[in-house]
Amino acid sequence: MPDATSTPAALWYASPDGKARTGPLTPGQVRAMIAAGTLHKGSLLWREGMPAWAMLADLPEFTDALASAPANLPAGLQMPATPGDLAPAPRKTSATVVTLIVVGSILGLCLLSAIPIGILLPAMGKARGTARQIKDSTQIRGVHQSMILWAQNNADLYPQPSLIDKANATVRAGEPKDLPSHIMSIMIYTGFMSPELCISPAETNPNFAVYVDYAFTNPAAAADPFNALWDPAFRAYPIEHTSHGLTPQGVGNLSYAIMPPVGARRARWSNTFSATEAIVGNRGPAYDAVGSGASQTWTLHPDSGGTVLGNTEVGTSSYTLLIHGGRSTWEGNIAYNDNHVNFETAPDPPYVTFRFTGMSSPGNLFPDNHFVDENDATRAKDSTTGVNNANSNNLLRGWNGGEFDPKTGKLLSIPAHLWFD
Secondary structure (H helix, E strand, O other), rough: OOOOOOOOOOOOEEOOOOOOEEEEOOOHHHHHHHHOOOOOOEEEEEOOOOOOOOOHOOHHHHHHHHHOOOOOOOOOOOOOOOOHOOOOOOOOOHHHHHHHHHHHHHHHHHHHHHHHHHHHHHHHHHHHHHHHHHHHHHHHHHEEEEHHHHHHHOOOOOOOOHHHHOOOOOOOOOOOOHHHHHHHHHHHHOOOOHHHHHHHOOOOOOOOOOOOOOOOOOOOOOOOHHHOOOOOOOOOOEEEEOHHHOEOOOOOOOOOOEEEOOOHHHHOEOOOOOOOOEEEEOOOOOEEEOHHHOOEEEEEEEOOOOOOOOOOOOOOOOOOOOHHOOOEEEOEEEEOOOOOOOEOOOOOOOOOEEEEEOOOHHHHHEOOOOOOOOOOOOOOOOOOOOOOOOOOOOOOHHHHHHHHOOOOOEEEEEEEEEEEE
C-alpha cells in the first residue's frame, strides 16, 4: 500500500525483467528492492511525468542505492528489445515529428520551385491528417496492449470491475461497476497506461478532454479512498452514470469505443488472439441496413442530431465521421484481439467476417459491421440503442448505463444505454 503522504509524482512502477511490472512503489520501496537484488541496474522504471520507461542505471535518484547493490543481471535475464511496449506513459512526439518533416518538405518545395503555396495547402492538410492517424493508431494499440498486460496477470481476462472490487472499496455496494469509465480507470490506476492515452489526437467532439486531475492515490470519489483500486471520478463519455457525485452531463475522458462485455460477447472479453475480434477503436456512427440477406449493405442512419442522454442513434451528423473520414464516410483505427491495428475505410471491412448461421451462402461468412448489433443468424439490425445478449458478433460502442446485478455491480444487459455522438 503506498504511503499516505506520497504524491502521485513520487510513485514508481518497476519492471525487473521487461515483462512483468509492479507498483505503485514509493522511493523507499524501490530502494529496498534494489538492496534485496530484486531490481538491478538494467531494470525499467517509470513514474508519472516521464515520457517513457528508463533503466534504473540512468536514474540519478537511485545512484547511491545501486552503488552497494549486486552489479550483475540475474541469471537468465534478457533485457526487452522494445521496453517502450510496457510504458503507460503517452507517446507525445511521433505525430508532431511526422507533421513537421512533411510540412517542412512541402514548404521547401514551394520555395525551390516557385509553386504558389495555395496549391499545396491541401497536401499540407493531408500530411497533418496522416500524422494524426498514425499517432492515433499507436495510442489504440497501446490501450489494447494495456488490456493484454492486465489479462496476463488475471486469468487471460480483460478488466471486469465487478470481479475486482468485491469489497466495495472503490464503488459503493449496489452501484454499477462494469462501465467503460471504471474499466479504463483500473488500467490507469495500476500504471498500465496514462489518462493522455485515452484521448485521440484526432478527436473532433469538443466535449472530450484529458482527465488531468486523476487521483493516483487515495481517490476522494471512492467509497474507501485508502483501499480504492482505481479513481471512480474518471469519466469515459460526456454522458455518464451519476454515481460518485458525477453530473449526467460533463466532459468525456475516453475517445475510443470498446466491446461491451455482456451476454454472448463476454467470451471475447479476453486474450483470445483472434485477428477478427474487434476490441477497441475509434468511435463510429449509427447505420441502417439496406436490403437483407446476402445482398444487404449499410447506410448512415438519418438523424437531426444527438440528445441530452446520448442514447439516440446519430449517423449523418455524427462527430465520429470527421475523426479520420469525411462528412459522409467513416474511417478509423481498430484494434483486434491479436493486437494488430488496422486503418479501416468501412464499418464492415470485407476481410473481417462473421459466420451468420441462418444465411444460405457457402460458409455463411459475411462482413461484420463493427458498429451495429447484428443478429447472429440473419445479419439484421437486432437492436438500436441497446444490445441483444444472444449476439456475439463485433460491436464497438460506449454505454452510459444498463441493468446491473444489485449485489456485485456486474453488467447484465444494455437495454437502451448505448452512447452515440
